Amino acid sequence: MARTMQAIVKPEAKPGIEVREVPVPEFGPDDVLVKVEAASVCGTDLHIYNWDQWAQGRIKPPLVPGHEFCGVVAAVGKNVKAVKEGDFVSAEMHVACGRCFQCRTGQAHICQYVKIIGVDADGAFAEYVVIPESNIWDLDPSLPREYASILDPLGNAVHTVLAGEISAKTVAIIGCGPIGLFAIAVARACGAAAVYALEVNENRRKLAAEMQADAVLNPSTDDVLGFIQGKTYGIGVDVVLEMSGHADGMRLGFQILRTGGRVSLLGIPSRPVEVDFARDIIFKGAVVQGINGRKMYETWYQMEALLKTGRLDLRPVITHRLPMHEFAQGMDLLKTGEASKILLYPNS
Amino acid sequence: MARTMQAIVKPEAKPGIEVREVPVPEFGPDDVLVKVEAASVCGTDLHIYNWDQWAQGRIKPPLVPGHEFCGVVAAVGKNVKAVKEGDFVSAEMHVACGRCFQCRTGQAHICQYVKIIGVDADGAFAEYVVIPESNIWDLDPSLPREYASILDPLGNAVHTVLAGEISAKTVAIIGCGPIGLFAIAVARACGAAAVYALEVNENRRKLAAEMQADAVLNPSTDDVLGFIQGKTYGIGVDVVLEMSGHADGMRLGFQILRTGGRVSLLGIPSRPVEVDFARDIIFKGAVVQGINGRKMYETWYQMEALLKTGRLDLRPVITHRLPMHEFAQGMDLLKTGEASKILLYPNS
Amino acid sequence: MARTMQAIVKPEAKPGIEVREVPVPEFGPDDVLVKVEAASVCGTDLHIYNWDQWAQGRIKPPLVPGHEFCGVVAAVGKNVKAVKEGDFVSAEMHVACGRCFQCRTGQAHICQYVKIIGVDADGAFAEYVVIPESNIWDLDPSLPREYASILDPLGNAVHTVLAGEISAKTVAIIGCGPIGLFAIAVARACGAAAVYALEVNENRRKLAAEMQADAVLNPSTDDVLGFIQGKTYGIGVDVVLEMSGHADGMRLGFQILRTGGRVSLLGIPSRPVEVDFARDIIFKGAVVQGINGRKMYETWYQMEALLKTGRLDLRPVITHRLPMHEFAQGMDLLKTGEASKILLYPNS
């Protein structure tokens, strides 16, 4: 096996990224070395690229980012039993501590000491990546190969949609980035009564329509509240999935929710948000949930099961495929909103 | 309006039924008089027809049976606001007392003092039927008209399927009478990972296949346990929906269930059943639920929502359409297992 | 029976209140006329007295306020079966419409068309009050008589405490008005691991200590976050019950909550509140619930059951007993924070 490899590297504490030759990473007795077949780009990677405030507080360069990927097992540590050389795999990149209260009570997805591969340790924008055995996910051979690298964000969508009852419920999805788009497909596959997608960006609205949302609205120009009331006998939607992280989106979500409904918040607002708690949460008897990552590993089983039914058509979300060294071009496509999910291929 | 009407009547305490001319029923200030457009036959009606032990203990002749129907509002009592003359309606035929502990804590579907129209009071196998306003269900105009009379058993299926998580779960349905067949459609529409239908009767197995069960098995000849383990990595199904009421079906259900799974029991066994609680429930950490009727009126809202998505194709279940006065022939079709759901039309 | 009675009346749209001789109210066939034995004062009554913005938008004078009371049935309408003359009763004063989606799915406590007796119709600050049969609550004879008029706010506390798991959980209660104080007792009786009470007012802190909170803190001077972390291995409390309605209290509540915990919001903030959703709700995977009124009638059954155990000592909360015509003095006691719950007695 090669000793060095090409990798995307955040070299130092400033904007930008480099393509570099680096050593193939070493792995321990409980680790799996994976040869990356494809990786995909997340908004988090754009934060790292831009070196914004969040990145400055969290990232310690040099770092290989990348936390969405699939690949083939190249080698396994001596204790590893879960997979073997040649297996086609992906991985949960949130590595929980296993020792805290949350980890010991079935809530590892909100472990307080989580380390994220690709954020806190070298990730998958490289030819090889090291994954602890506990976090490897052996892929069902029936899985469409093109979906194998996007399980991390698909898992966010599955986690959010299935965080409460969804079958026979009306659903509004606020924000149609990749996770919002995936959520349209998941909610429909799980028997949502109707899925209304709200998005200000025109490209994303087109994709939401391709994902077969029952209606796609532009909150900056459409009368969303009036539309939703018209569709729901004046009651409001049963479920709001907030995936924009925008203050206005959150407030709109609380407003269009029916009394007694559920709001699941996945999008991360960059600053505190002012909400009319009395009118929109308390008198409404609403339930608001913060959603984080993927349940380990219930979400992964659910995702695998839904993919196997063949009822999730995710192809519209994958808008671009690039060689990994064209990473910077990918960043530009994301910034302009032209791209939704970009797949990167090493060595191509 | 006519003063008399044709009706199917159980005239006295013995097997059989008669077609009779009877007075159009009177209605009170809180009642709705409905002109029946179609009614459908339930296994309960066969019990009444055959005058079996259950019927002997419950039915007080003379009685007009029939508790599945749709029709048009002919007149309303003076206090009624929920519907008006000309509305196309169906009804929840379990009339809860409204005063008991269960009724006052959101569990009216298990009211201890329930009266069932068509069992404890004159029902819908007639040209007209009287329904209390509280129980009338105003049908959405978009509902396929042919489904309007089968909402009672469809509601049983919806209640059972949605009594726990179903999306991304593997499901076994035991017994493919009309409710079992409906449950196949509902589970699939709600994102079940796979639906396995078990049924000893060949006609019913054919219908289960038409309903698009992922596999249809004959428990009297197939190795069901082996098949299920093969499909589930040896784990068993997540959810069992028991709709046969047979002791062997129940025991098989407990056996093929995965550790930590759910069994929802809707089928009514006619006598006590011996079960290996230690192996099949306790060590399994299973959850077993008794399911009864339809939740008032959550199930009705869910049913309406699912029907509006257009993803429930129930047509294979409706095998026969007869004039109401050919009721006895319908009974024969049911007995031989040739028929699944039979629609009856008055005045035709 | 007398034709007129003494009542507290809000005579017109301005601050203040009057004691007046008014007709004993008429009652219909489904109503119960109750001779008031005691009534108690709620913060809502202070809003009505002060004629603040909320009162100006909601109240249509003339109005007899008062929605916490107990009394003896003086007469019943001809359809009434639930109670009879001489019964000792209280009542749920939120009269739900019975027809809306919420009412028909077991959520009458958040009915969108609710009418509150004492707010939208004449209430209990009078010698007699009329209650619809559906809302009367026949009191168990074993109930301590002094608790019979405070079931409405006790029910708020029971509803909030039991809106999620409470046994073996650490709990912070923010705001120690009467409902917060009751919540201390309820949480303790239900096996809370520890109850920490937070309150800025000194009188209320003394009462919280009398209610046997495990600790009582003053958020304006104490390091609440440090204290809670010290008590919970740095994890935070499992459950926050927000009963102050203050922006600072709410924010503090979200902050001291453990990752994966529950916040139940009962206190009503008078304007929108800015919250750090990212840090305090989303990354925390928190569940936030809006709580409203009492579940009809699950909360009432729970309350009755808890009172019968004898483990709720509510006496410290009842700080004052006044003749009803001294209502204005009661208002002063409330304003200065000297009083917690004031009982009013007509004719004394």
Place this chain on the structure above:
Amino acid sequence: MARTMQAIVKPEAKPGIEVREVPVPEFGPDDVLVKVEAASVCGTDLHIYNWDQWAQGRIKPPLVPGHEFCGVVAAVGKNVKAVKEGDFVSAEMHVACGRCFQCRTGQAHICQYVKIIGVDADGAFAEYVVIPESNIWDLDPSLPREYASILDPLGNAVHTVLAGEISAKTVAIIGCGPIGLFAIAVARACGAAAVYALEVNENRRKLAAEMQADAVLNPSTDDVLGFIQGKTYGIGVDVVLEMSGHADGMRLGFQILRTGGRVSLLGIPSRPVEVDFARDIIFKGAVVQGINGRKMYETWYQMEALLKTGRLDLRPVITHRLPMHEFAQGMDLLKTGEASKILLYPNS
């Protein structure tokens, strides 16, 4: 440290037990060696002693039994961080595989590949026992020392009681062995409305009364159904905790349950049981749960929290304290029903 130790040993496949000198067990890098301070006897140990059918199928002699204990850490493997030498500890003796579906979805307590220390590997009836780090439980110093060895069965009780709502609920506990007795204390501490204890053995009934059950009944002579109906307005109890494993106890439990209630089954019947599913489960809309072990580690946190409140008085359950070598005498005390929980002390 000593190289050999005294231990209770099941030497071969036949009834009886021996006190033997055996080597102090070796421990690996992830293990903890604990010096046993006290161990307690479970019904399982009696099965092993008697060499009944269950024991013959499960136990591979020679074996040191014993799975309830407390002690002091004597040494730790090189990877161990959770505890250190001198710590006072107990342990979860169900060692889950960590790799199966159940383990990877938060249900390790029903792991299909569980190994039980004291059943499948050498246990705690010895001077030393080896525990994997994952399963050690570091005891809070405030825990009453006499309770430290009985956390395993107390955990069974906590798991069963808290498997559904318990506060403000009426509860029947069937079978008053140690776990049933503990359940009385736990249910009371968690705000049960009333706890009714059912037990045929007189000694156990006396203990149930000492544990402050609201009533103690003998199902072989008392009219339990009549009594329960009298106490619950004819409705039945909200919750049944079945801890006898007897067919008659189970059937009685289903019968006294209210419509819509919960039955949690912990007692293990030795053969299949015939139950009237139609009347007692299906028409009742009951929920039946199989309960197994302790949730890892949610139950342990709950148990610790409840013990810290000081509201669990478990002393009546500990009826005997013996030197470990008098194990056989302990067996006799258990057989005659004279003893409830027996503590064994090595080296005394």
